[in-house]
Amino acid sequence: MDGHFDVAHLQAIHRHLLGDLYEWAGEIRTIDTAPGDLGILHDPPAAIPAELDRVFADINSGVYVNHHSHEAFVQDLAGHWGDLTRVHPFVDGNSRTQRVFFDQLARDVGWAIEWRELSVDAVQAACNFAYVDGGTLLADLLRPRSNPSLKFPRTPSLPHPVAGP
Known part of the structure; x- marks a missing residue:
């Protein structure tokens, strides 16, 4: 599903x-x-609305296209996933x-998440626990199951950060 990793993209996936x-x-x-x-x-x-604006502004700030390490990618992904949860x-x-959204995001910036090696229940629990730990447990689950993607070329659709004045 094409999109710009924004609210409209998330809504289209849903x-x-x-x-x-x-x-x-x-x-x-x-409703609550x-x-x-x-x-x-x-x-x-x-x-x-305000929280979605904040989360997607951070996602689209260039943080993903500027990753220099696997650890930075995993930490940012876990944090954003916890925020959306x-x-x-x-x-x-x-x-x-x-x-689906975070799988697309990961692939877009050159990473593949090995979903078959992840327990859906464990991921769900870690996402909910992100309220408490800021995504640490989720990052621990994703770290060994995310690898550079060789199957999908890195063609980011996320914007690069704009240089300041």
Whole structure:
């Protein structure tokens, strides 16, 4: 799915994945939600637009196209994934949407995540735990299962940071 790694891209992925199930697929949620029995609320609906703007501004700041190490890539990806999990922009289907989104992002900047080697439950738990640890556990899961991609050439669609005055 083409996109610019922004809110519209995330919404398009959600709509594509869940459009046959929900007529509201791709729409930003307007009700409160919480992850299971963790006793933590996701961001309230009124905060979602500003938080999505903040997260996507950081994603598109050039941080990914300027990585000089595997560690920097893993830390940034885990942090952004944790942020989007906390925001939880859709009523349902956030985890599936985020896996597709972050897989595309990783490939776009030259990394491949070995999904077959990851437990979906462990990734979900680590994303939810990112509330507490800032994505450390998620980074620990992703680190050994993300490698430079030889199958997909590095053709970033993320913008490069603009030089200041």
